[in-house]
Amino acid sequence: PDMPGWVAFGVMNAFFYGGNLMHVVGLRMELGQRSAWRMALLTGVVMLGVQELFRLGLGSAVLRLSWVLLAMGSLFALTAWLAWQVHKREGSTSARWLMRVYALGAAATLLRAVRVFFELTTTDPLAPNWDSVLTTMSLFVMSVFGSVAILGLYLERSTRQHVADEVAIRSQQSSQLLAQQIADVDRQRSMGELAGAMAHELAQPLTAVSTECGLLQRDLAQAHPSTLAQLQSIAGHVNRAVKILQGIRNFI
Secondary structure, three states, X not given: OOOOHHHHHHHHHHHHHHHHHHHHHHHHHHOOOOOOHHHHHHHHHHHHHHHHHHHHHOOOHHHHHHHHHXXXXXXXXXXXXXXXXXXXXXXXXXXXXXXXXXXXXXXXXXXXXXXXXXXXXXXXXXXXXXXXXXXXXXXXXXXXXXXXXXXXXXXXXXXXXXXHHHHHHHHXXXXXXXXXXXXXXXXXXXXXXXXXXXXXXXXXXXXXXXXXHHHHHHHOOOOOHHHHHHHHHHHHHHHHHHHHHHHHHHHO
């Protein structure tokens, strides 16, 4: 047997509400807000409940269709506003297109809701008139271009995340290289300071030895010629060592 019309209508709206509420939750997460899954679920249940209240409790096709169109238009408008916020925050082209598509759908749906409420058009959602054509075309545009825009939005986010990861890796590598270079410079500076200190400390006793050799040379100039020659040789070696240490200090 065929499914009753009211069942098909309710199931279709349930999926429609659910899909658009998922878009709202996803855009909220994109903006860094709380996902609010429970609130979205409660909103969907309330929308369906009010719809069935108008159908079963009041038996009013006008109120039921007006409510369905109002709920859908409100979801479309909320989605468009969140997409605009994403565009302002991230400069996303896909978010801008998503905003435009859903703003168009919200305008068409809310316009028909007003016309149905004031009984300016039929309550048959698929009646062959301009209201049905406008609503159907706007829903088609949202289904096609809206889905593409949402896919593009998440692809842009994935690309931005990949670029951010690459920048972070390169920044970390640059920081490590800079730290290594700084460590090498510090090590060379420390070695230079150590070499300078050693040259200074060694130069002092060598200078003292050279001075003592000079005094001994003067005292032994006449008495011990052979010893004098040895002292002169020692003094020459000491002077060369002192010059080497002075050269090291001057280089540092």
